[in-house]
Amino acid sequence: MYQTLFFFIALGTVFQLSCGTQVNVTKDDKLCLFANLTLHFSVSYGVTGNKSQTVAFELPENVTTDGSTCDAEKSTLKLNFGEGHSLSADFVANGKSYHADTITFIYNLNDSTLFNNSVSEEPVTVKVELQSTGVAMDTCYSCHSEETIQADSVNMTMWNVLIQAFVSNGSKSEQITSCAADTPTPAPTPAANTTTPAPVTNTTSTAPPPPPTTTPTPPLPTPQTGNYSVTLTNQSEACLLANFGLRIGYKQGGKYEEVNFEPNGTQIFGLCGVNSSELMLESGPVTLVFTFTNDTKKFRLHALNVTVKTSSGSVFFETNTSLSLWEASLGSSYMCNKEQNVTINEELTLLTFNVRVQPFGVKKGLFSTAEDCQADVESFLVPIAVGVALLVLILIVLLAYFIGRKRNMATGYESFS
Numbered sequence: 001m002y003q004t005l006f007f008f009i010a011l012g013t014v015f016q017l018s019c020g021t022q023v024n025v026t027k028d029d030k031l032c033l034f035a036n037l038t039l040h041f042s043v044s045y046g047v048t049g050n051k052s053q054t055v056a057f058e059l060p061e062n063v064t065t066d067g068s069t070c071d072a073e074k075s076t077l078k079l080n081f082g083e084g085h086s087l088s089a090d091f092v093a094n095g096k097s098y099h100a101d102t103i104t105f106i107y108n109l110n111d112s113t114l115f116n117n118s119v120s121e122e123p124v125t126v127k128v129e130l131q132s133t134g135v136a137m138d139t140c141y142s143c144h145s146e147e148t149i150q151a152d153s154v155n156m157t158m159w160n161v162l163i164q165a166f167v168s169n170g171s172k173s174e175q176i177t178s179c180a181a182d183t184p185t186p187a188p189t190p191a192a193n194t195t196t197p198a199p200v201t202n203t204t205s206t207a208p209p210p211p212p213t214t215t216p217t218p219p220l221p222t223p224q225t226g227n228y229s230v231t232l233t234n235q236s237e238a239c240l241l242a243n244f245g246l247r248i249g250y251k252q253g254g255k256y257e258e259v260n261f262e263p264n265g266t267q268i269f270g271l272c273g274v275n276s277s278e279l280m281l282e283s284g285p286v287t288l289v290f291t292f293t294n295d296t297k298k299f300r301l302h303a304l305n306v307t308v309k310t311s312s313g314s315v316f317f318e319t320n321t322s323l324s325l326w327e328a329s330l331g332s333s334y335m336c337n338k339e340q341n342v343t344i345n346e347e348l349t350l351l352t353f354n355v356r357v358q359p360f361g362v363k364k365g366l367f368s369t370a371e372d373c374q375a376d377v378e379s380f381l382v383p384i385a386v387g388v389a390l391l392v393l394i395l396i397v398l399l400a401y402f403i404g405r406k407r408n409m410a411t412g413y414e415s416f417s
């Protein structure tokens, strides 16, 4: 018990001597792989007398990166140190993410400074296949917490890890994908790790990281405008037309997320009624159901159901069945080209672009005259402008009257004197 405690403290001091190993791998003079980590090895090896001995040492600050490679889909970080030892990690990129695939540790038992009294004098290769989830592309993998990789006769424990493979444009990303161990418990701070790191614990072999939930997402591009139409089976012409670009903003578990509705590959279903028409669009993770109503003079978007299958695997669903949006006279179409932020309910907002819809009375498959949302603003402004002009006119007339009157009075006084 005391022995282990002493061992821990001894390790703690060793760890404090170094502030990690930092390497930059370049290709064509540009940074392509970056790593900064503290790594501790524990190796057991055979000594004379059919016994085994365990030695602990740290990855030194001075390493060389000969043998490291950077390619489009596969990169290798190779750290060479001491007398013929090396640690290498293979990274694989697949589209939007990358992950560490294997770790290979080669230690040279001929190095008597580390492996005193070793029976063997041969290098030993330990290869570990990692079951790691992806790190978002163009982000750094960060893990302050300790991770241990266990293999036959070797334990590798690392912490304060910051790695970016597939660096683009020659500079390390400021964005971070954190490991699972860092995220859920903010209490045991990384500072605790740097001062008194608990040594090799019985955590299972882990490596790069968890769901990339903490990755700051880059801003979405403006959604593409899609053209959708509903044609009833026994008809030749469309009975409902809708064009728009759409971004859905939704809150789930208190977290605000946004997703663009991709027109590409959208499945369209719908029906056209006398009093009510429906448009259902399904694309990627998003399903939208628009319900339009006809109240004899006007039509409006009355109900909206939104379903989003989120990247975390859960399903977001919200509905509002008492909307009054996209309203225009029957026999015309509703149009709004400007960007509009529409609140559907507390959990759901829509950002719309280039909207033009006609859910009733479509003739020859074409939009009827548009009622523009911009025109509303103008028709509201025109009476004000006219009013203001009239007021100014009245003032001028009054002013002219009083001035004229004053003159007359003045001349009147003159004639009297």
Ligand SMILES: *[C@@H]1O[C@H](CO)[C@@H](O)[C@H](O)[C@H]1NC(C)=O
Pocket: 050
């Ligand atoms: C070494 O130990 C193993 C089991 O631990 C045993 O099978 C083997 O015979 C021993 N060899 C010698 C030379 O003592």
Ligand SMILES: *[C@@H]1O[C@H](CO)[C@@H](O)[C@H](O)[C@H]1NC(C)=O
Pocket: 042, 043, 044, 054, 150, 153, 154, 155, 200, 201, 202
């Ligand atoms: C690796 O860790 C396990 C679990 O703590 C331990 O049983 C084993 O002896 C360690 N191996 C080495 C080589 O330190």
Ligand SMILES: *[C@@H]1O[C@H](CO)[C@@H](O)[C@H](O)[C@H]1NC(C)=O
Pocket: 202
């Ligand atoms: C590691 O932990 C698991 C459960 O937490 C336990 O079953 C196993 O015996 C432990 N292994 C070692 C080497 O301590």
Ligand SMILES: *[C@@H]1O[C@H](CO)[C@@H](O)[C@H](O)[C@H]1NC(C)=O
Pocket: 264, 265
């Ligand atoms: C649309 O999707 C097809 C395949 O589904 C793809 O080949 C095409 O590049 C996509 N177009 C756009 C603009 O995303």
Ligand SMILES: *[C@@H]1O[C@H](CO)[C@@H](O)[C@H](O)[C@H]1NC(C)=O
Pocket: 274, 275
């Ligand atoms: C549409 O609504 C009117 C009155 O609101 C009603 O008389 C008529 O039956 C309805 N038509 C259909 C097809 O539901």
Ligand SMILES: *[C@@H]1O[C@H](CO)[C@@H](O)[C@H](O)[C@H]1NC(C)=O
Pocket: 278, 289, 291, 304, 305, 319
């Ligand atoms: C929208 O969602 C509500 C609530 O689940 C449901 O009752 C309604 O039928 C849905 N509307 C459509 C058109 O799917």
Ligand SMILES: *[C@@H]1O[C@H](CO)[C@@H](O)[C@H](O)[C@H]1NC(C)=O
Pocket: 249, 341, 342, 343, 349, 351
């Ligand atoms: C839309 O409005 C909501 C609530 O006012 C806001 O949280 C959201 O950021 C807005 N979205 C955009 C893209 O402006």
Ligand SMILES: *[C@@H]1O[C@H](CO)[C@@H](O)[C@H](O)[C@H]1NC(C)=O
Pocket: 273, 274, 275, 294, 295, 296, 330, 331, 360, 361
């Ligand atoms: C709207 O509803 C009224 C009454 O239900 C109906 O007479 C009229 O034809 C409808 N208009 C359209 C364009 O479907």
